[in-house]
Amino acid sequence: MRDKLGEYGFDVEPYEVGKACANILAQIIKRRSEGLSDDVTKLDYKRLEKGQRLKNIAPASIERRGNKLEIAGEIITINQALVPDNIAEQELEYIHALYEVFAEKLNRENFTKDDMPLLNRGMRENFREQREAYYSAVSVERSVRDMFTDGENEFQILKDDAWRGIDTTYWKDYPDGYARLNAVLEKVTSTSLDRSILSQMRNLIGNLEKKGICHILVNDGTIESWVHVND
Template identity: 50%
Template sequence: MASEIQKNESAQVPSASAPLTQVNQYGDRSVHANHVENLSINVFENQGSPSVDENGTPYTPLTPTRYDPTTRVIYLGNEEITLPVQLIPQSALKTGELPYINALCEVYAEKINNIVTADTINSLPSRYRKDFANQRMAYYSAESVQRSVREVFADGEQQFKALKQDAFDGISDTYYDDRHASGYDRLRAVLDKITSTTLSKSTLINIAGLIGNLEKKGICHILVNDDVIKSWVNIDE
């Protein structure tokens, strides 16, 4: 909303016949009005341009902003920012995936009482192969956001770190609960918990539609890659 500042440029009290002159000022643009009696200046914050660092890179928004997942465009004031990274799971597993994938293999191995490795996942019963595909999709969705915000926002890395910490704070009690019968049960409980957890400590949440349930689940797997979550099965190791 506009804040109105009343000021008189003349030291003398304006005559009753002096008409009211109103000037609108937007953002930090200068207003020049010399020797104008009965002057009213309406000052509007500039909503059209995002806050930027010394290199012109915008900071994450402090107010609600829209994100279109179809076009991957963030509407930041009058600016449109396209997220540059969209990772798609490929059939070949990448080295960077192995920590969270190995943790999932441990879960499936306990469940079927047999050895499971990254190389033998395709031999799992169909329901576990489907579960694995869903977990990879979640991871890739979250990792796409993490890499994109690092590139497009001056504080993107910092804000995604805050998001991860907030997520872990929300799931830690569920993760450490010793009433889970198996690692699979712990994993399911944590993923259920994160989807109902409100994340609020990162300004990335101001970008409506950027962090959905799929990305929340993926953050749990990123926490495994970060070695914050050690194992779904042996949590005391």
């Protein structure tokens, strides 16, 4: 991908490839809004400006297909964050909250990654899915932040709307934190997040991303714990 960008004169480091693609897309959107051509040789990644506001384009005309974003027939690859084998620093808050859930479920004082074999298959799969969900949501957050001037604000609206959809479920009484976690995750998948324009972009926000938003809310401190709710 870096070599391909280089063919068009973009000087991009390997770690910048995802951001560069998003920003090049933003410039294409801006040029189209001004009635200009899509000639990427006229673009300059180094002097990149923020993209157009989401409210100034038709979100319903944007469709996500896997890791591709289609805008009026233009296919752009978006940066899908891969789930690393090791827990990344940015995950620590929501991972700690999940570890608390497992510790309570196993009646242990603490739980660490070394204790993962103690979980049954269902709980191990649950943990794997939650990491996948988190990174799927983060990928969307980063992409819209880089592509659109108001992308960061629209994702914040999405998070706020998600919390308002799950807060009653979260505060209910449960036998343990694992039950609370799963009840909230089930609830968020059936919650319509209509306040954000992002929800109008076809296939951008699916069930996996909705679950991932719950873990971003943990990282943000909106959800402090799945276990120690009333402490």
